[in-house]
Amino acid sequence: MEIQELQGHIRELASLPETRSPVVSCYLRVEGGRLRHRRTFMNRVEELRRSFAGEAAELFEEALEPIERFLSGELHRGSKGVAVFSRAGRQPFFLALQFYVPLPTWIAADTLPNIYHLVELKDTYWRFVVLVCSQDTARIVSVNLGAVTLDLLRERPELRQRVGREWTKEHFRKHRTTRIQQFVGDSVKALSEVMTAGSYDHLILAGDPKMTAMVRRALPSHVAARLSGVIRKPGRTGAQDVVAESIASFVEAENRESQATAEELQRKLRTGGLAVAGTRSSFFALKRGQVETLVMDAEYSPRPGWVCRGCRVERTAEQWPKKCPACGSNSLEDLNIREAMLRLAEQRGCQVELVRDSATLRRLGGVGCLLRFRPGRGGKTRQQDRTRPERGWRGTARIPAPV
Numbered sequence: 001m002e003i004q005e006l007q008g009h010i011r012e013l014a015s016l017p018e019t020r021s022p023v024v025s026c027y028l029r030v031e032g033g034r035l036r037h038r039r040t041f042m043n044r045v046e047e048l049r050r051s052f053a054g055e056a057a058e059l060f061e062e063a064l065e066p067i068e069r070f071l072s073g074e075l076h077r078g079s080k081g082v083a084v085f086s087r088a089g090r091q092p093f094f095l096a097l098q099f100y101v102p103l104p105t106w107i108a109a110d111t112l113p114n115i116y117h118l119v120e121l122k123d124t125y126w127r128f129v130v131l132v133c134s135q136d137t138a139r140i141v142s143v144n145l146g147a148v149t150l151d152l153l154r155e156r157p158e159l160r161q162r163v164g165r166e167w168t169k170e171h172f173r174k175h176r177t178t179r180i181q182q183f184v185g186d187s188v189k190a191l192s193e194v195m196t197a198g199s200y201d202h203l204i205l206a207g208d209p210k211m212t213a214m215v216r217r218a219l220p221s222h223v224a225a226r227l228s229g230v231i232r233k234p235g236r237t238g239a240q241d242v243v244a245e246s247i248a249s250f251v252e253a254e255n256r257e258s259q260a261t262a263e264e265l266q267r268k269l270r271t272g273g274l275a276v277a278g279t280r281s282s283f284f285a286l287k288r289g290q291v292e293t294l295v296m297d298a299e300y301s302p303r304p305g306w307v308c309r310g311c312r313v314e315r316t317a318e319q320w321p322k323k324c325p326a327c328g329s330n331s332l333e334d335l336n337i338r339e340a341m342l343r344l345a346e347q348r349g350c351q352v353e354l355v356r357d358s359a360t361l362r363r364l365g366g367v368g369c370l371l372r373f374r375p376g377r378g379g380k381t382r383q384q385d386r387t388r389p390e391r392g393w394r395g396t397a398r399i400p401a402p403v
C-alpha cells in the first residue's frame with residue numbers, strides 16, 4: 001500500500017460521522033495467513049461483549065460478523081499486520097487493511113474508530129530506498145510501508161582473467177579499479193533516478209563496507225542529504241535480510257528526526273515562536289485549525305475529557321461538571337483525548353509526529369503543536385485563551401480567521 005492510500009483511509013476513519021452503534025477497531029498481528037494471537041483476540045472480544053447490553057450488544061455482534069469472515073478467509077499469506085474497522089446499524093461501515101509490517105494485537109469498541117496505531121504506522125514506516133552492494137552486485141530496493149515495491153539488480157561485468165598473458169598485475173589492478181569506479185558511478189546514477197522518480201526522502205546504504213564507503217563518496221549532494229543510515233555487512237547479502245535490518249535502521253533515523261521536532265517545539269516556546277504545549281492548549285489549537293504539526297509522545301495518555309451527548313461540546317477539563325455548561329444536559333461521556341486530537345489533526349491534514357523517549361516533550365506535558373499562524377491579535381487573544389475553557393467552544397467563532 002502506498003502512503004497516500006493509507007493517508008486517505010486514515011482521513012476517512014477520522015471523518016466517520018458518529019452514530020449510536022459501536023465501531024469495533026481491531027489491530028492484529030498475523031502470520032502465514034493466520035491470526036497470531038487468536039486467544040488474546042477471543043478473550044478481548046469476550047470482555048467487550050460483556051460491556052454491552054440490549055440493542056448495543058446486538059449491534060456489537062453484528063459488527064463482529066464481517067470481521068470474523070475477513071479473518072477466516074481473506075488474509076494474504078505475506079501480511080504481518082491487519083487493521084479492521086466495523087460498524088453495524090443504520091450507517092454500516094467496514095474497512096480492512098493489510099500490511100507487510102506487524103501491528104500490535106489491540107481491540108476496542110467505541111462510538112468512533114480508534115486510529116492511533118494507523119497514525120503510528122504512517123509516522124514510522126515511511127518510505128525509503130536501500131542500496132545493497134557487494135563487490136560485484138548492486139541492488140536497489142525501494143520499500144513502502146514495509147513492502148518491497150521495486151528491486152533492481154545490477155551486476156558488474158566479469159573481468160577477463162588476462163593476468164600473466166598480455167597484462168601485468170599492475171595493469172590488471174588499475175583496470176579493475178577503473179571498472180569498480182565505473183560500476184559505482186553507474187549504480188549511483190540509477191539510485192538517483194529511482195529516488196527522484198519516486199520522491200523518496202530517505203536512503204539506506206547496506207552491504208560490503210568498502211563498497212558502501214565508495215558509494216557514499218560518489219553520492220551527489222541532493223542524494224547524500226537524504227542518507228539515513230549505513231548497514232555494514234561484508235560479502236554478498238540477500239535483499240530480504242537487508243530489508244528487515246534497514247527497517248530497523250530507518251525507524252532509528254525516524255526517532256532521531258522526531259526528537260529533533262520536540263527540540264524545535266521547545267525552542268519555539270522559549271523564543272515566543274509559533275508553538276503551544278500541553279493538553280488544553282494543543283486541543284484548542286487543533287480545534288481552531290492553527291496546527292501545522294502535532295507533536296505527541298508515543299506514551300501520551302492524558303486523563304479523559306468529556307463530551308456532551310446533547311450538544312456534542314467537547315472539553316479536556318480534568319473535573320467533570322454535574323451538567324453540560326453549554327446546554328444543561330447531564331448526559332456526559334468520557335472523551336478519549338488522544339484519539340480526539342489525532343482525529344482533528346488527520347481531518348485537517350496536519351503533520352503528526354510521534355516521539356519516543358524525549359524527556360523534553362514529557363516536560364512539556366507530552367504533547368504540543370507547531371502552529372501555522374498565531375491564535376489572534378495582541379493581548380486580547382491571551383485573555384480569550386485563558387477564559388475559553390470555562391466558557392465552552394462557542395467563543396472560538398470569534399477568533400479571526402487566518403489570512
Ligand SMILES: [Zn+2]
Nearest residue numbers: 308311324327
Ligand atoms: Zn451540552
